[in-house]
Amino acid sequence: MAHEINPGSVDETGAHGSSLLVSYSSVTFGKLGANINAAGFPRAAKGGNLRIPEGMARHVKTEIQMNSNVVGIVNGKDYAEVFLDDGRSLKGKRVIVTVPFSALRLMKLDAPIHPLQSEAINTLGYAIATHLSFVPKRKFWELDGLAPSMWTDGPAGRVTPLRNNPKDPNEITTFWVLCAGANARYIDRMTQEEGTKYILDYLARIRPSTKGALELVKFWSWQQDRFGCGTWASWHPGQPTKFGNEMRLPAGRIHFAGEHTSLYSRGMEGAMESGERAAFEAAGSL
Numbered sequence: 001m002a003h004e005i006n007p008g009s010v011d012e013t014g015a016h017g018s019s020l021l022v023s024y025s026s027v028t029f030g031k032l033g034a035n036i037n038a039a040g041f042p043r044a045a046k047g048g049n050l051r052i053p054e055g056m057a058r059h060v061k062t063e064i065q066m067n068s069n070v071v072g073i074v075n076g077k078d079y080a081e082v083f084l085d086d087g088r089s090l091k092g093k094r095v096i097v098t099v100p101f102s103a104l105r106l107m108k109l110d111a112p113i114h115p116l117q118s119e120a121i122n123t124l125g126y127a128i129a130t131h132l133s134f135v136p137k138r139k140f141w142e143l144d145g146l147a148p149s150m151w152t153d154g155p156a157g158r159v160t161p162l163r164n165n166p167k168d169p170n171e172i173t174t175f176w177v178l179c180a181g182a183n184a185r186y187i188d189r190m191t192q193e194e195g196t197k198y199i200l201d202y203l204a205r206i207r208p209s210t211k212g213a214l215e216l217v218k219f220w221s222w223q224q225d226r227f228g229c230g231t232w233a234s235w236h237p238g239q240p241t242k243f244g245n246e247m248r249l250p251a252g253r254i255h256f257a258g259e260h261t262s263l264y265s266r267g268m269e270g271a272m273e274s275g276e277r278a279a280f281e282a283a284g285s286l
């Protein structure tokens, strides 16, 4: 018998540990339809969403330092200073910190942080997920006549068909399997090969037409990536009312942005909303 996580198992990143207020806000944001196109599919930039930051980067006048691991940020009297793990440091009149709080926790931060903001940095919840992307080798959904997408109550969690062929927006190019919460923790303890086999065996069991029809192209554990340490902010019950207002306050010359600090929008729109707010904050104080 194949082992499976008990669906009722309590995980602090699941429903038991999530703020209903924030879930409601996400659902409301989704209902506004800001992220859905006319055909009912999630909006995406032409050529993939990576084109958005790449386009922004082209307008930045100074050189962007890639692959630079920030280990500390200090608020000084006349400037703020960012320290990198290779010994370099960068100075600026203002610094906008956009890393998730789950990653900020791993840095040294020397700034006049509000006590509730400090609590937010140290305790804000983050959802965890390990995702597997598969290319379909045959159209298994046409074989069994069922919908291509699945929302399972087993280890595969959500199985979402993605349509990323600009020439044919209806073509299913990949399947995105999102193992979340306790299932993600379980699969993280396996090797990539074991985890992939575990998921494919499960899918073949619940939907025989998938057997041999999916080829892995990407396996990624978001919580094991030290620059993310999770997927997105998943507030614990009570956190929005406790530090929702204080968590985005500037601390001296340091400003905070990133989806976790947005007020109205979620996801990528939240990141952009907060980026604009922080940019105006910083520009206004120069």
Ligand SMILES: Cc1cc2nc3c(=O)[nH]c(=O)nc-3n(C[C@H](O)[C@H](O)[C@H](O)COP(=O)(O)OP(=O)(O)OC[C@H]3O[C@@H](n4cnc5c(N)ncnc54)[C@H](O)[C@@H]3O)c2cc1C
Pocket (backbone or CB within 6 Å): 035, 042, 068, 069, 070, 071, 098, 099, 100, 103, 104, 107, 129, 131, 222, 226, 227, 228, 230, 231, 232, 257, 258, 259, 260, 266, 267, 268, 269, 270, 271
């Ligand atoms: C699996 C998954 C699916 C998603 N699906 C959607 C979706 O369909 N729609 C949607 O709108 N949103 C979606 N999101 C959420 C969306 O990706 C995020 O909300 C958005 O990327 C947040 O942007 P951000 O700039 O706040 O943070 P990030 O994009 O996380 O950027 C933070 C950056 O900080 C860097 N960083 C971290 N630590 C350090 C360090 N020490 N030194 C230097 N750099 C560091 C990271 O490398 C990263 O580049 C999804 C997220 C995940 C994980």
